[in-house]
Amino acid sequence: MMPQSRAIAIFTDLDGTLLDHDTYSWTDARPALDRLKQLSIPLIAVSSKTLAELEYLNQTADLFDGLIGENGSVVALRNDVEHFGPSPETIDRARQEIQTAINIPVQSFRTVTPDIISAQTGLPLEDAMRAGQRHCSDPLIWKPTDKDVAIARDIAERFSLNLIKGGRFHTLCGLSNKGHAMQRMIERLSVTWRQDTPDAAAKRFVTIALGDSPNDIPMLAEADYAVQIPTKRGKRTLPLLDHPNLHIAPKPGPAGWNEAVNDILDKIINTNKNSEVLHG
Ligand SMILES: [Mg+2]
Numbered sequence: 604m605m606p607q608s609r610a611i612a613i614f615t616d617l618d619g620t621l622l623d624h625d626t627y628s629w630t631d632a633r634p635a636l637d638r639l640k641q642l643s644i645p646l647i648a649v650s651s652k653t654l655a656e657l658e659y660l661n662q663t664a665d666l667f668d669g670l671i672g673e674n675g676s677v678v679a680l681r682n683d684v685e686h687f688g689p690s691p692e693t694i695d696r697a698r699q700e701i702q703t704a705i706n707i708p709v710q711s712f713r714t715v716t717p718d719i720i721s722a723q724t725g726l727p728l729e730d731a732m733r734a735g736q737r738h739c740s741d742p743l744i745w746k747p748t749d750k751d752v753a754i755a756r757d758i759a760e761r762f763s764l765n766l767i768k769g770g771r772f773h774t775l776c777g778l779s780n781k782g783h784a785m786q787r788m789i790e791r792l793s794v795t796w797r798q799d800t801p802d803a804a805a806k807r808f809v810t811i812a813l814g815d816s817p818n819d820i821p822m823l824a825e826a827d828y829a830v831q832i833p834t835k836r837g838k839r840t841l842p843l844l845d846h847p848n849l850h851i852a853p854k855p856g857p858a859g860w861n862e863a864v865n866d867i868l869d870k871i872i873n874t875n876k877n878s879e880v881l882h883g
Contacts, residue, residue, distance in 0.1 A: 606821070610807070611871060612670075612792055613639065613864065614785050614813035614822055616832075617650045621666075623856040624835045629666070632857035633802070635864040636666065642868075647671060647788055647811075649781050649822055651740070651769065654679055655733040669792070674818060675784035676739030676766075676777050680791050686738050687784070689764060691775045694741045697762040697775060701743075701755045708794070710738055710744040742772035769820070782821025787814065811867055813852075813860055822846050828871075832856065832862040 612666035615621045621629050629636070639646050645668035648657050657679075661667050670679040678685045687835040695713065702709040712720055712735050721731035723744055747755065752766070752773065759766040759775060767774050789808055812819075812826035815834055820843050828848045833840040835855040842849055850858030850867065 610796075610809060611642075611787065611868075612647065612810050613643045613644060614647045614649050614788070614810065614812040614826065615860070616816070616819050617652065617660075617780075618821070619834060619856065620813050620819075620832045621857055621860050628663075629857045631861075632861045632864075635861040635868075636692070638833075638865065638868065643866075645669060645792060649675070649773075649784075649785065649814075649819075651818065653677075653734060653736050654684065654738070655736040656730070657744055660729075669788055671781065671788060673738065673740045674774075674776060674779045675779045675821075676785050678787050679789070680788065680795070683791075685787070687777060687779045688739055689762070691738060693762055694739070694775050697764055698741065698743070700758050700762075704754050704758060705743055705747070705751045705782045707747065707751065712744070712818045715742045715744060723733055724779070728796040729745075731819055738740040740774050740776035742769070742774045744772075747773070780821040781814075781819060782825045785810075785822050785825050793796075809871060811864065813863065814843075815855075817843065823849075830867070830868050832859050832863075 618624065621632055628753045646666060647669040648667045649671040650657060651674040652672055654670060654677050657672050664733040673675065676687050698709060698711055705832055715733055717732040718726055721728050724731060724734065726734060756766045756854050763778060765776050765778060767776055789810065792808060810830040811830065813823045813830040813832060814823055815832040823844055823846060828850065829846045829848045830852055831843050831853050832852045850863050852863040854862065
């Protein structure tokens with residue numbers, strides 16, 4: 604019989620969730636991360652970062668078995684990368700049309716040099732270069748009025764794009780989200796799993812997802828166990844969504860991540876043990 608652990612998959616946001624909001628450290632999540640490695644449970648990064656940024660992080664830390672970048676537009680598993688669009692040409696045409704329609708300069712991560720991205724984000728130059736390697740989404744560098752934003756949203760819509768306001772930037776992006784990308788990754792993990800273990804019965808993955816922001820909601824909604832990580836500077840944490848299995852982590856960032864993952868694994872693994880005893 605296959606170890607049960609193979610049929611669990613964990614999907615996690617990075618900034619403010621697995622990574623500390625200020626220091627980007629995941630040290631406090633180390634015990635749970637080690638446990639996932641021991642149990643061979645795949646961990647998938649799900650971020651608005653670029654694939655270049657995620658790959659670099661994984662080269663230095665080897666945390667993740669799969670990568671989802673640009674807020675769900677890029678899905679990478681075992682060097683096999685899928686882009687769900689839009690094409691860079693569509694992004695560029697929409698941005699040029701926005702520039703024509705409003706009276707302020709509109710630049711973006713795709714149009715400026717890394718030193719400007721570095722100045723805009725506070726990222727070191729090397730990181731800014733990776734942040735600029737975008738395929739399907741483009742943070743705008745502009746100082747818009749509300750009216751400019753409304754005009755830009757209309758134009759984005761005509762190109763079947765979204766204009767999403769993140770922490771710092773308005774980003775032109777496609778209509779896919781973290782939830783769609785998570786579904787796709789589960790399909791691909793299932794295929795890989797069946798190839799590795801041809802005798803195993805088809806089994807669906809039990810999924811755990813962790814996030815801290817509204818753009819994580821579609822991913823949390825897809826998961827069997829949803830974990831909301833409280834924000835570091837928040838007052839009271841209001842639930843991001845209605846979910847039958849929503850856990851609000853006891854602490855922000857990686858410390859809360861660690862406790863929530865360990866608690867849920869205890870629950871899933873103990874339940875399986877009990878049912879094996881009953882049915883075995
Ligand atoms: Mg986050």
